[in-house]
Amino acid sequence: MSLLLAIYAGAFALVSGAIAVTRPNAVHALLYLVVLLLALAVAFFALGAAYAAVLLIMIYAGAIVVLFVFVVMTMPVSPESVTRERASLRGAWPLPLLLSVLILAPFVFGEFGVAGTSAAAPVSAQEVGRLLFGPWALAIELASLLLLAGLIGVRHIGRSDRTPRSRP
């Protein structure tokens, strides 16, 4: 398990994230998002979290981003929307940049006291499974509840023929 690969992949993900965020064109942004996720998966493999990497690719890149693509398809990516995005981005980037730098600074300059080394053995899927269905059983139930809430939310918001009810 080579650390170098992990760090390299992480950095790669970082760069692709930066690009994804600054693209005026939605489809480009999405593609760079996929690149980021894949880089992340490589990093996970490097860190020995094979199960997590596979999940990331299957569910995150596979399902969630695909959802994005469906929605982006419905969006008319017209040249003037691109120019409008570029104009809006140009006008508004200094303050958020300062803010994100502020958020990043403590981590970069903070001398964390994580001393010593640990035998970072790769964590196999069995252990994760034993964990999930052992002590974390309740967490999983809650996660399912979360998904149910999302489901109901989407169904409710997504309904098209809603007649606006008069407020009580």
Place this chain on the structure above:
Amino acid sequence: MASLLPFVPVPALIGFLVLSLMPVALSRTVVIALGVGAAVLPAILFAPVAVSCLEGGCVAGAAVPILSIDVGVFVAQIAMSLDPLSMVTGGTVALVAALVLIYSGAYMASEPLPDLRRYFALMNLFLAGMLAVVFAADVILLFLGWETIGLCSFMLIAFYTKLPKAVSAGRKALITTRVADAFLLAGLMMLFLSAGTTRLDGMLAAVPAMDPWRLAPIAGLIALGALGKSAQFPFHTWLPSAMAGPTPVSALLHSATMVAAGVILLARLAPLFAAAPEISAMVAMLGILTAAAGALIALIQTDVKKLLAFSTMSQIGFMVLALGLGAPAVALAHFAIHAAFKSLLFLSAGVMSHASGGSTAIEALRGARYRQPWAFWSFAIGAASLAGLPVITAGWYSKEAVLAAVWSSGPCGVPLWLLAATAAMLTGAYAFRVVFVAGSQSADLAAPPWGGAAVMVPLGVLTFVAVVGGLSVGALIGFTGGAPEHIPLLPTLLGAAAPILGVVLARQLVRHPRELERVAHRLRHVRAFRIEILYYYYFVRRFRTIATVLGNADGTEAAAQAAALRRESIDAPGLAADDPLGRAFGGEAAQPDFIARATDGQTPVVRLVSGDPVGRILIVVARVFVGSFVARFSPDQIDRGWMGFAGSFGHAWEQARRLQTGRVRDHSLWIALGCAALLLYAWGTSWR
């Protein structure tokens, strides 16, 4: 037997209560019996206490507590003291009072019943008050007794209510003594505040700890109070005019006991005055001044009671002198002996004047020797004792003790002694002047049958004491803690010669009355001696003029007019309309508007009645105060301040609203900012 002490004044008090408050009509004999009995009982009750004291039962400072009042913050202890001083003075007072009351049983017999009953009630109340003063071991009982005897002296002086002179004399006595009592009260209060306890011994114990600048005023005030009661120089005018009361009253109150209350108090507080030398010096000066002046004025008196009054004042001057020089025991001995022979003089003079038609002029007594031999001889012995004829009379021993004390009292003792000796000589002179006049021949020799046991017994006892009492003077001084002075032979001899010289002078004066008249006439014109008139011009008259001006008697019709206005409830606009002074301010327009504004049209704060300039000034000041000062407070500025503060929140909210743009980006911006701040803070504090 000591616990019997608090019950000594009780019979006199009961006598007073029964005689004055009992709704039942008592017959004459019952009244006299009750009055005299209630006065004699204390003396009888006192005997066992005195005996136990003589056997060493009482040491200086011992006290019998009666009751204690817990005022939450400190405990006031009312107690009677069982020390030699109260024994000596208590004994004298009880004995003299008993004898005088027995005498007055006969002397006042001819009074109408209600007056008689009032007389005996008041005499008993006086006795109770005097005993309270004498025995008091704490300030409260002392001042209670002090005021009671002051009140009784006023009521008894003004006994003959029909005589305007008696009533005015009573008022004069009361006012003067009350002024002095005010000084005394102030002094005692300051003493209490700095000593913290109401017990006399506690106060005396606290005296050394007090710093002198605080002690001097206290001692001064108390001395003034005591001297006022004892009719010393600045306050002496009321004593001669107090002779307007009946003779037994003058005998008991204004010769033996009441006037000596001041001396007793000064003796009891002797350590206090020892700690304030300049005050004692002042007291001594006043004493000697009064002694000399009293003797001189007594010399030129024509009325025997006035003479005896001035003589009392002079003798008490001697006592105060002794006290001032720091010899309380000697003063007390002189007080005891003086009480005896002075009451003897008064009682016998009463008998003689009663027999000669009631007038107390010295001329009227001429020939009393043959009409009333008993009374005359007792008067003569009394006069001898007063003059202090050597060896044979008690007066000599006590006066000698006083003179000895004066002689050996420090540097200026000798000149003081000389002055005291001349005063003694004058005393001898005026004492024997009356004796010679009374002893000379007179035309009407018819002696109306009068007297009887009730008169003779007291006179007899007092004569016995006046003569034999001298032997006990040395013992008395030792008993009350003073050391008898041993002085060289010469001053004693001179002291003895002085009264004899006085007698010779008296004989001269009686034989040549005209020189006496000239001397008296010249003396009367000396401004210093016309103190009586001095008082009248400087104080009384001025006070009366101010009172009339303030009272503004002529303002009454203005009051009537104001009342009329009010009745028709015409709402006269404030000050000007209905009040003379208002008009004086220049009529209608002059009234300052802020007064009207202040009282915002309501009826003026106080409808001004009658022309009282001082009162009105206060009203105007009050209304100006209300108008300008208080009005500024009425809308409660602080309240408006708070409401303003609350109002400001409204504007703050306006600004705050602009912050809420509702756009998702801005909201998340604020959230991110908060998160960044938290991270920075965390980094700043814990991560290092």
Place this chain on the structure above:
Amino acid sequence: MALIALILLPAVGGLIAFFIAGQGERERWVAIATFALMLVLLVAIVAGAPEGRWYAQVSYPWVPSFGISLDFAMDGLSASLIAISAGLGIISVMASWSEIRTQSGLFHASLCWTVAATIGVFLSFDLLIFAFFWEAMLVPAFTLIAVWGHGDREGAALKFLIFNAVAGFGLLAAAFALASMADHMTFNAFELAEMKLSTSVQVWMLLGFSLAFLVKLSVPPFHAWLPEAHTLAPTAGSILLAGVLLKTGAYGLFRFAPMLFPQGLAAVSPYGIALGAAGALYGGLVACGQNDAKRLVAYTSIAHMSIVLMGIAAGVHYALAGAAVEMIAHSFSASALFLLIGALYERTHTRDLRQLGGLQQIAPRFAAAFALFCSALLALPGTANFVGEALVVVGIFQVNWVFALLALSTLIVSVIYATRLLKGLVFGQPRPNAPLADLNWREYWPVLVMSLATLVIGLYPQSLLALLEPAIKAALVLPLP
């Protein structure tokens, strides 16, 4: 156990009164019965009390981890204040017999709950429970003013609530800070009293506590809520406010300031006296300018409570005794005056001094009652107020004679407003065609009881002082006698 019963009784009584509030007088009698029962229970506790300062003491651990326990204790001071609260409860019910018609069930319930909360304050010695009851007191009082008041009652009630609730936070903050400072977190006042804190910390804690107490004590600059609250509250409301709620402020200061922060109080005491003196003078002067009788009495309460503050801040024995007596005396005089003015308002529907007057000719009982309580207002010797104020002034003379002179000037000002009230109501000509019914039995007996109490304490203060002595000794701070 009895102490908790003493708190629960009015609470339950209020509940019952609320539920059985049909037509007719049922809920009024239930309220009166509750308060009477409380008085009986109180007497039983005091009678059966063991020797020593505390008549009864009870402590149940509630939240041990945070050191919160239900510890209640009653001594002379709290007993007398509880007795007054119960007594005033009965009096306020009688006073509002004809005045309150709408929702009288809720009215009597909130009366009982106010008294229940104040008794909680008087008994509790656990700071958190004390703070709880302190805030709980406000809710029923708020409803009393807001629902049955006159004029802009909601505004007055809101102002009352905001002032006191915000000040309550000061108390709460200080309590938590103090509790956390103890080695093992505890809110018990006795344990906290043993903690040795540095003077500066004590001063800060004291400021936190006294913020709440001063606002409840309505010492100027914190007094703004009192005039509206008292003036616009119904008669019963203003009686309870003046007679009971003001006392919780004084009681808190009297009990906890010297107990928890002796050095702090000693350091702050000159400023406390100065504040009290200035407040008394300010309250008095403003009272002189008022035309509404109830507002005038409200401002006099401010002046009297500032005098109580002076007494407590002075810290010497006389001053503390004076403050304690003044607290109790003020309950009687202020509530009696509110009762009388309320009764007058019921009859003449005006409280303006300029319109009223002439009671002497048409309503002698009114005039007599007003005369007595106005004399109590100006602390005439012989009334309990005089005892209180005289002792306070004597105490302050020992501490600092300049403040004592200031305190004396407040007595002078008190004469001005007392006589103005008397002139406005009693003297002068009655309005021509305004027949006025004199006091009926419901108003006459409470006034009689209160005047008797004022005179008894005035003429024989020893009875009350003996009762309060242990509490006063415990509150002594300064080394003076």
Place this chain on the structure above:
Amino acid sequence: MTGSDLIGMMILAAGLFAIGVFGVLARRGIMFQLIALEVALSGPALGFVAAGAYHADPQGQGMFILVLTLAAAEVAVGLALFLRIRRTAGSDDSDIISGMKG
């Protein structure tokens, strides 16, 4: 895997999160904000897995799974909202919906 490596991974995770936040704040389009959100979410995911790897503890990956479910639910709702807004407000600019304006 030494401590400093873990720190390195943490910094990377923080970087990802910072970029995501920048994206949400800077972009006006709702779609772009959602994408930026996804980037931001991937930051903590990396952090959790790195920590799990460092301590050889399965909980890291457990947390990652929870992050996944969160991302899924969140995207679903986000996109539904996006569609809804586009239909009602007619534009995909997030500043249009400022009904919450104070």
